[in-house]
Amino acid sequence: MSKTLKSLLVGTALTAASTASAIELEVTHWWTSGGEAAAVSKFAEAWNATGNTWLDGAIAGSGGTARPIIISRIIGGDPMGATQMNHGRQAQELIEAGLLLDLTDVAEAGGWADIVNPSSLLEACTLDGRIYCVPVNIHSSQWIWLSHAAYENAGLDVPTDWNEFVASAGDLEAAGTLPLAMGQQGWQQNIAFGAITIAVAGLDAWKAVNIDKDADVARGAEYTTAWAAIANARELARGSNVQDWNQATNMVITGTAGAQIMGDWAQGEFAVAEQVEGTDYSCLPGLGLNPVLDTGGDAFYFPVNDDPEITAAQQELAALLISPEVQVSFNLAKGSLPVRGDIDMAAANGCMQKGLEILANGGVLPSGDIAFSQDTTLQIEDLMAQFWSGDMSAADAQAAYAQLIEDAD
Amino acid sequence: MTVTSEPPSRSGKRPAKLFKNWMAKLASLPMILTALVVFVGGTAWTVTYSFTGSRMLPKTDWVGFDQYERLWSTDRWIISIKNLGIYGGCSMILTLVIGFSLAACLDRKIRFESAFRSIFLYPFALSFVVTGLVWQWILNPDFGLQSVVRGWGWESFTFNPLNDPNTVIYGLLIAGLWQGTGLIMCIMLAGLRGIDEDIWKAARVDGIGTVKTYVMIIIPMMRPVFITALVLIASGIIKLYDLVVAQTGGGPGLSSEVPAKYVIEYMFRAQNLGQGFAASTMMLCSVVIILIPWAYLEFGGRKRG
Structure with missing residues (x-):
């Protein structure tokens, strides 16, 4: 009797296993540069190793191109198995419309509340006490990447903070090197704006504007100093005609530009070019002045599906993405920081160690993705694009920026 | 009763x-x-x-004309409208002039006419995305036209329209004309072939010159052909989007933005449907403002005649 029961149980378990293994999940993301593609393949390998199939749905172009495609597919009733998105307010309306899978059970089973560090990442995935996404990495934008080749060529020491960089810019230019590489796209210019503001105007002013949306501070003296610094940076980047961020990073790698302000994902490009931190390039978190990092990053969302088998596979994938082994292999390839505080990242390079140290010391900012709606973000990016490409005065730009902060919702 | x-x-x-x-x-x-x-x-x-505050999903919270007020106080929208005006005006005139001139040249019974016709029409077979990319490369100062001419020895030659905010729209115009004039030429050529030989003979008997015959006699006779061409060109102008995305991405800065791109980006990237709808309604209005007087003249006039 018990033997029959046992064999029956084994039988059902086998069927369950075999049906689960037949699942093919389409995963959409916009990780298409060399370093990013190497990182996403770590996810695919781990998922395929469980017997399931990872159907890669890479969408070329940055998040700005991919996000509308992803959202229109979810809204249009053609949901993918899982999709990358940045955390924060982007997905809020989709969640409110009931289009994204509730992962609270998976999160409780995995004890996410205890392991995710900083906890703000999980809060960004939470709406009304339910969890809707898996954070997979921490990306921060407040980094400047410096080319050793460019500085050696000009016979200069590599700067250790933003002020030294600005001071060295004249000599770099004299040596025929463009001081600052800048991709001519609003979001990249906005990253540079944010990083310079934190470094120059200080953390309190940044928080007042970005979190409390205090337009008076945006009109105030600290921001006037910051805008002057940005107008100066604009002159340092004149003649940088590249569009994409990785083309700008490439200018730093080849030494045709002295530096680039870009998020830590730039590190993946240095890794693909086989450059070594400390000898070929340097990184300065918080531009070397104010060592704080924001904790934006990527998260995976799982659109609601009618098929219970797919739902089960989605939950399995959600648990896999945050598991310790996958976190280590993925983040080493991506150049980002892991979302778990409890794993060993001894293999990480100097830049990542700097980042981990800052996180451990609690130097954490909320990311712009979490603070502003997409609408406000695009308006700010439009302003940045207009400012960086033209001759708009710093005072005009500051006034326009303060107005956007005042109107922000 | x-x-x-x-x-x-x-x-x-x-x-x-x-x-x-x-x-x-x-x-x-x-x-x-x-x-x-x-x-x-x-x-x-x-x-x-467009009268609601809809964000990612349509909602019915009415906000009156707020979206329109915001739209018309946005620099990017104003720049877009100006760009469309410049592109539209130049494109309309130049396409008609070049298209008709090419057609008139081919109509002079030149040798290898069909070969030339194919060459001129060929760009039309390419999509705007391909056109935009090709011209982005041709106009790139580092390995495009400028570097080729400099390679020939003219070191000071500068032709870099795409990286200058003041000239980028003309860079787009070059690509648009290259792509669009072939079709207009073919339509014009068909119209020219429809003109009776006797007209030409009569003009010759009266001693009217070739150019004058074209301007004074042939063009007025080709009125329907011109209207077809105008409608085709105008619809191409108003929906200008993919060329910009492929060639300049709206840059440098905002200097080559166009209204259709504003609509798409505010609807999907900014997830602000209300704002996107307001912008697309304004595009519709501009079409209607042009279309209604034209339709009145065209169809109203026919009834009277």
Whole structure:
């Protein structure tokens, strides 16, 4: 009797296993540069190793191109198995419309509340006490990447903070090197704006504007100093005609530009070019002045599906993405920081160690993705694009920026 | 009295009239439904929701003209409108002039006419995305036209329209003209071939010069052809989007933005449907403002004549 029961149980378990293994999940993301593609393949390998199939749905172009495609597919009733998105307010309306899978059970089973560090990442995935996404990495934008080749060529020491960089810019230019590489796209210019503001105007002013949306501070003296610094940076980047961020990073790698302000994902490009931190390039978190990092990053969302088998596979994938082994292999390839505080990242390079140290010391900012709606973000990016490409005065730009902060919702 | 007696007799006839040619009516039903539901219905829906504060999903919280006020106080929209004005004006005039000139040249019974016709029409076979990319490369100062000419020895030659905010729209115009004039040339050529040989003979007998014959006699006779060409060019201008995305991405900065791109980006990237709908409604208005006087002249005039 018990033997029959046992064999029956084994039988059902086998069927369950075999049906689960037949699942093919389409995963959409916009990780298409060399370093990013190497990182996403770590996810695919781990998922395929469980017997399931990872159907890669890479969408070329940055998040700005991919996000509308992803959202229109979810809204249009053609949901993918899982999709990358940045955390924060982007997905809020989709969640409110009931289009994204509730992962609270998976999160409780995995004890996410205890392991995710900083906890703000999980809060960004939470709406009304339910969890809707898996954070997979921490990306921060407040980094400047410096080319050793460019500085050696000009016979200069590599700067250790933003002020030294600005001071060295004249000599770099004299040596025929463009001081600052800048991709001519609003979001990249906005990253540079944010990083310079934190470094120059200080953390309190940044928080007042970005979190409390205090337009008076945006009109105030600290921001006037910051805008002057940005107008100066604009002159340092004149003649940088590249569009994409990785083309700008490439200018730093080849030494045709002295530096680039870009998020830590730039590190993946240095890794693909086989450059070594400390000898070929340097990184300065918080531009070397104010060592704080924001904790934006990527998260995976799982659109609601009618098929219970797919739902089960989605939950399995959600648990896999945050598991310790996958976190280590993925983040080493991506150049980002892991979302778990409890794993060993001894293999990480100097830049990542700097980042981990800052996180451990609690130097954490909320990311712009979490603070502003997409609408406000695009308006700010439009302003940045207009400012960086033209001759708009710093005072005009500051006034326009303060107005956007005042109107922000 | 007559009014009351009429309905029964008419209602007796009506089914017959309704079902007359019923096969043809049935066949055109899908198109009628598409026109009503998709075009008219979709337009009405968009206009209605442009008065709401809809974000990612349409909602009915009415905000009056707020979206329009914001739209017209946005620099990016103003720049877009100006760009479309410059591009539209230049494109309209130059396409017609170049298209007609090329057609007139081919019409002079030159040798290898069909070869030239194919060459001129060839760009039209390429999509705007390909056109944009090709011209982005040609106009790139580091390995495009500028570097080629400098390579020939003219070191000071500068031709870099795409990286200068003041000239980028003309860079787009070059690509647009390259792509679009071939088709207009073909339409013009067809129109020219439709002109009776006797007209030319009569003009020659009267001693009128070739250019004058074209301007004073042939062009007025080709009025319908010109209207077709105008409609084609105008629709191409108003929906200008993919060329910009492929060639400049709206840059440098905001200097080559166009209204259609504003609509798409605010609807999907900014997840602000209300703002996108307001912008698309303004695009519709501009089309209607041009279209109504033209339709009045065109069709009203015909009735009188």
